[in-house]
Amino acid sequence: xxxxxxxxxxxxxxxxxxxxxxxxxxxxxxxxxxxxxxxxxxxxxxxxxxxxxxxxxxxxxxxxxxxxxxxxxxxxxxxxxxxxxxxxxxxxxxxxxxxxxxxxxxxxxxxxxxxxxxxxxxxxxxxxxxxxxxxxxxxxxxxxxxxxxxxxxxxxxxxxxxxxxxxxxxxxxxxxxxxxxxxxxxxxxxxxxxxxxxxxxxxxxxxxxxxxxxxxxxxxxxxxxxxxxxxxxxxxxxxxxx
Numbered sequence: 001x002x003x004x005x006x007x008x009x010x011x012x013x014x015x016x017x018x019x020x021x022x023x024x025x026x027x028x029x030x031x032x033x034x035x036x037x038x039x040x041x042x043x044x045x046x047x048x049x050x051x052x053x054x055x056x057x058x059x060x061x062x063x064x065x066x067x068x069x070x071x072x073x074x075x076x077x078x079x080x081x082x083x084x085x086x087x088x089x090x091x092x093x094x095x096x097x098x099x100x101x102x103x104x105x106x107x108x109x110x111x112x113x114x115x116x117x118x119x120x121x122x123x124x125x126x127x128x129x130x131x132x133x134x135x136x137x138x139x140x141x142x143x144x145x146x147x148x149x150x151x152x153x154x155x156x157x158x159x160x161x162x163x164x165x166x167x168x169x170x171x172x173x174x175x176x177x178x179x180x181x182x183x184x185x186x187x188x189x190x191x192x193x194x195x196x197x198x199x200x201x202x203x204x205x206x207x208x209x210x211x212x213x214x215x216x217x218x219x220x221x222x223x224x225x226x227x228x229x230x231x232x233x234x235x236x237x238x239x240x241x242x
Contacts (some may be wrong), residue, residue, distance in 0.1 A: 002048060002059045005036070011070040017184075017192055020111035036060060044085035045209040058184045063087045065213060066101065067094045069192065072199040080206060088203060089213035094194040099215045100186050104193055105174040106161050112181035115153045122157060125176040129169060139164045163222055170182055190208040200242060210242050 009023030016023075024032075036042055040060040043053045055060050062079075064071050067090025079086050093099045109118060126136050143154040143159045161170050178186070195203075204210050214220070215234040223231070 001055065001057075002043070002053070002061060003040070004063055005063050007062065007064045007075070008066055009068060009070055010064075010075050011068075012074065018108065018111060021107045023070075024124060029075070030078055033078060033084070035083065036062075040234065042084050042206075045076060045087040046085070060070075065089050065146055065201070066217070067091060067194050067213070068104075069195045069199075072195040072203065076203055076206065076208070079208070085207050085209065087209040087211055088200070089211045090195070090200065091213045091217040092215040092235055093217070094190070095200055095238070096195055097190055097194065097196065099216065100190040100193065102162060102170065102174055103217065104189070105178055108182050108184075109174070109177045110154065110157065115151070115157060118181065119153050119157055119179050120178060122160065122173060125173050126165075126169075129172055130177075131169075132166070134218070136160075163219055165204060197241075204242055210239065212236065212239060 007024065007029075009021065009043055010026060010029045011023055013019055013023060013025040039058065041053065041057045043059050043061060045061055045063075047053050048059075048061055062084065064075060064086055067088070071088055075086065078084075091101065094101060123136055130136075133162060139160060143156060143164060145155045147155045150158070161174055165173070175186070178189075182189075184192075202212060212232070212235040214231040215238075216231065218227075218231060220231070
């Protein structure tokens with residue numbers, strides 16, 4: 001048996017630039033590692049691929065998505081101290097500092113104000129920028145707002161800005177809302193959110209697995225086949241550099 005345990009934000013929450021963004025505190029991560037070492041055989045992704053593990057054991061693989069600077073600043077040391085090989089999946093554009101992921105723009109926005117206030121501003125900007133024949137209710141009515149973690153308004157904000165609206169409109173609305181609610185610029189945010197190429201290379205040299213998470217972190221089922229292929233090809237080129 002092999003279980004995959006997926007992490008995103010792992011940071012020193014008390015001293016973080018983004019304390020209101022949900023994440024796992026580094027102390028809790030260390031506690032989880034201690035638990036996993038006692039309860040599982042933590043294997044590398046290479047061992048999983050090569051079928052080089054005891055299937056009678058409880059095995060697990062640790063994965064870390066989205067290329068956050070947290071993974072270099074906090075996670076790497078914990079893994080090295082415990083002789084654990086983690087698997088890291090950064091989108092190409094964040095390592096090259098070319099973009100701030102939409103998902104992270106949304107996290108910053110939601111952490112900066114009450115969701116009802118954000119939703120009202122989203123409606124305001126939508127009405128100013130929308131060039132389609134559909135009003136906002138058209139998109140809202142297509143969204144399933146049931147969710148284990150978020151309330152209805154938060155789900156609506158996330159889905160509208162992640163998938164439901166046209167890509168260019170989503171980009172503009174995210175940037176509008178960042179200007180409304182965040183004190184940090186796009187450049188400041190992307191330079192603090194993500195690790196860089198040299199840090200990723202150092203992690204690889206320490207034996208960490210570096211895998212593909214696409215070029216731009218798009219939802220693949222929202223892309224045409226040609227754009228899906230471009231995402232994969234560009235990601236493979238980047239992995240060759242690593």
